[in-house]
Each structure stands twice: as structure tokens, then as C-alpha cells.
Amino acid sequence: MVDAFSSPADRPWQGVSPRLKTLRVFRLAPLVTLPWWLVSAFAWNASPILRIALVLLGFIAFGITFFLIVQNYKSWGFVERDEDLWVMHGRFFKKLVVVPYGRMQVVDLNAGPMERALGIAKVKLHTAAATTDAVIVGLENAEASKLRDRMTALGEAMAAGL
Template sequence: METGSGERAGAPAGEAVWRRLQPGLLRVRRLLLVVWTGVLTIATALLTGMLAGPAWAVWALLPPAAAVWGWRLLERNWRSWRYAERADDLLISRGVLWREETVVPYGRMQLVEVTSGPLERHFGLATVQLHTAAAATDATIPGLEPAEAERLRDRLTELGEARSAGL
């Protein structure tokens, strides 16, 4: 059973405690969906109406129909994201149809960044980006509260330095 913060009640000490992303990330993504749907709807209506005639402007209904479907998919994707800090590594899990789990050993981390664009800052969110020696490692945790992102950055940096020093 998970509590509100993503922690499982009664989890053994060595077991991973999964944490979820903030609901603000879902709001940001849905806002972007609505904005881009509006832009595409207007552009489609104008272009088809002017180039092919008013009857063809019915194609402008396609972007809103796709947005209705995308609205639900965004929530499913948001719910699929989670991360867990273990003794020797960080786990990041995501994906609805194709589940992807990334395991990043603390000793392999070279850089931990916290970024927050203007829209993320407005919604009180930040992203943690992990860089390792492997170029293919996609270790990103979006949609965290800034305080949690900074705490995670500091902890991962501390553990990474300790593991790379052999402690």
C-alpha cells in the first residue's frame, strides 16, 4: 500500500520506496496540450477554409478530437512515472505500453543537474537530470517540487562522491 508521498506503509528497510511525480506536471502538460490544440485548430481551419473552401474546414475538428484522446493518455503517462532511492543505486520507472526501468549506480554519476524553465517555475516544479559516463543513459526525473529536487541532487551528489571514492 502506498501513502500520499509514494512511500509504502510497512516496507522493509532494504526494499525500494517508490515516489511519484507532482500533480503539477500533469497540469503543465495538459495546459500545453490545450494551447497547441488551439493553435493547430485555428491553423487548420484557416488553411483548409482559404485553400480548399469552407466545407473542407471541417478538418479543423481533428486536432480537438485528438486532444480529447491525448488528455487521457497524459494522465496515464504521468501515473507511470516513479523513482526510488536504494542503497547503491537510483531506480527510475516509466511507461504505459513499453515499461522502461533505468538503474543508475551512484558511483557512475558524473553530474546531477536541477533545471526549471519558466512554465515549470510558475507551477512550482523542477527536473533532475543525471549524467553518467554512458551517453545512452536517459536518467531524468521531471515534475518534482524544487525543494525535493534540490534534496535529491544533494543526496545523489554526496552518494556519488562517496561511491566513486570507494567508501
């Protein structure tokens, strides 16, 4: 039985920067914990047990989120082969994309303010198909720009036309 999401022959999946976890924690932690804590803080009339339970709920939510973030971080992988790029991500909703270099039209590199502070960036590959959706998130800056340059060069060298 072939594992559908295993890396292509003899090349291991290349992971992304662990700082992706930090980014996601900073982004998601306030969203999942603060509502519980705020309710707990302002519910003066509620019993202390309920208020403590709410605080704990916040921690549990954070725990679950952190677990999911780690899982998602581990699931990211990409492999540059001679003629195409393989990108895989997702643990519960899995997705594997194969993009031939000859089909790449634009390679986007972008980083928001938080990503810049952490020194990571997102590389997105566009083909003539709108559905391609090949993104690698959380690449170290240097690696991301090198990847972008390699992709662009290979894309030009192998351009297949429509």
C-alpha cells in the same frame, strides 16, 4: 512471473508532482488543438458541418493528448535505494534505469520558465556512459533540490572511479 517494471523489493515507486500534467497540457494543448480550430476559423467557404467537425476534432485530439499525458504522468516513478537509484517511466515504450550512486558524475537540476512558474524541476543524472539517460521530470522544487543534494553527497561518498 516477475513484472519487469515493478518497483524494487518492498519499496513503492515514488511518483512525481501532478503539476507535471499541467505543464504538459500547457505545452501540448495548443499544438494539437489550434491547427484544427484555425482551419475551421478560416475556412469560410466550407460547409458549417465540416467546420463544426473540425472544432470537434480539435477537442478529440485534446482528449487523446490529455489521456496520454495522464498515462505518462502515472508511469513516472523512482526509488532511492541504499546504493542505487531506480527510475521508471513510459507506458507504451517502457524504460527502467538503475544507476548506482557510485557511478554518478554530475547531477543536473534544471527548470525552464514554465516549469519555474509551476514550481517544478527536472533532475538528470550523468554517468561516464553517454547512454545512461536517467531523468526524473516534474519534481517539486524543494524535493528536486533535496534529491539533487542527496544524490551528489551519496555520489561523492561512494565514488568508484572509472
